[in-house]
Amino acid sequence: MEYVVAAPFNPYSKQLGQTDKEQRFAMMAAGIIRLLRGLPAPSDAIPGPYTTSPDKAFINHMIFKDQIAPTVYSDVAESEAHLNRVLAKGLKYRDKDPPVVRLDTKLVFCHTDFNDENYLFDTHNGRLRLHMIDFEHSSFLPIDFFAFAILMDGDWGAEQSTGRSVGIPARCLTNMPLMGEIQGIFTVYVPTVGQMSDRALLKHEIIQR
Numbered sequence: 001m002e003y004v005v006a007a008p009f010n011p012y013s014k015q016l017g018q019t020d021k022e023q024r025f026a027m028m029a030a031g032i033i034r035l036l037r038g039l040p041a042p043s044d045a046i047p048g049p050y051t052t053s054p055d056k057a058f059i060n061h062m063i064f065k066d067q068i069a070p071t072v073y074s075d076v077a078e079s080e081a082h083l084n085r086v087l088a089k090g091l092k093y094r095d096k097d098p099p100v101v102r103l104d105t106k107l108v109f110c111h112t113d114f115n116d117e118n119y120l121f122d123t124h125n126g127r128l129r130l131h132m133i134d135f136e137h138s139s140f141l142p143i144d145f146f147a148f149a150i151l152m153d154g155d156w157g158a159e160q161s162t163g164r165s166v167g168i169p170a171r172c173l174t175n176m177p178l179m180g181e182i183q184g185i186f187t188v189y190v191p192t193v194g195q196m197s198d199r200a201l202l203k204h205e206i207i208q209r
Contacts, residue, residue, distance in 0.1 A: 028130045029119055030166045036132075037167065039109040041140045047073045047107065049139045060137045061112055061145055062152075063179055065186040067137070071195060076105050076142055086182050086194035101178050103142040104169075112149035113137035147172040148179045 042050055048057035048069070059069040059079075073079040080103045088098045113134055120131045139145075147168045185193060 028128070029132075032130055032132055033111065033166045036109050036111055037146075041107040041109070045107055045140045047076055047079050047139070047141055057139075059139050059141065059145075061139070061141070062149055063145070063183045063186065065189070065191040065193075068191075070191045070193075076103055076107070079103065079142075082194050083179070083182050086185050086189075087178060089185050089189065089193060090181055099178060101144070101175050101182070103144050103175070104172075106142070107140040108143050108146070109138065110141045110143070110146035110149070111135065111138045112141075112146060143169065144172050144175050144179065148176060148183075151176055152180060152183075 046054060046057060048059045051057050055072060057072050059073070060067055061069070063083075064070065069079075071082070073082070080101060083103075084098070084100050087093070087101065090098065111132065113136065118132060118134045120133060121128050122131070123129065137149075150166060151168070151173075
């Protein structure tokens with residue numbers, strides 16, 4: 001770790017042409033995002049931040065109410081099941097079976113806070129260098145969470161090539177509208193919407209055994 005003197009993108013954008021600055025920024029940011037995505041998940045990782053206290057590994061992500069998951073998920077299947085129970089709460093599915101979200105089973109390192117202020121630049125030998133900060137919303141998650149964060153962001157998602165530039169699989173696009181509905185349901189319900197009752201949890205645990 002080192003201390004660097006850097007600044008947000010805007011002061012450096014004057015060095016680039018008006019039509020080039022956003023593309024240049026997106027290209028550099030996409031490069032560092034792809035680099036981080038290549039970090040291997042530890043063998044004992046669960047969905048969420050990797051920590052020595054797994055019981056505190058709550059996911060910080062925009063899909064949840066107040067941007068934090070109401071529970072810790074032991075695996076991808078558990079998080080997928082919860083999201084689908086939340087989706088079933090949607091009013092338009094009251095009289096019919098709702099569609100289901102199918103999360104990728106592989107965990108990848110996801111930085112999902114795409115605030116422009118989290119990307120800082122400095123110059124080195126006359127060239128721009130990019131630094132990423134604020135890893136509070138970083139976790140090992142199915143790539144669908146990453147795709148939702150970047151494609152549903154008003155600034156990043158507006159660029160049609162964004163998904164391709166950061167390596168989002170095309171199959172993730174199917175989940176995006178459904179995850180948007182889930183986010184809306186989390187917004188209007190209590191944070192614990194869709195969680196199992198104690199009796200259902202006990203029954204679920206017995207079945208799993």
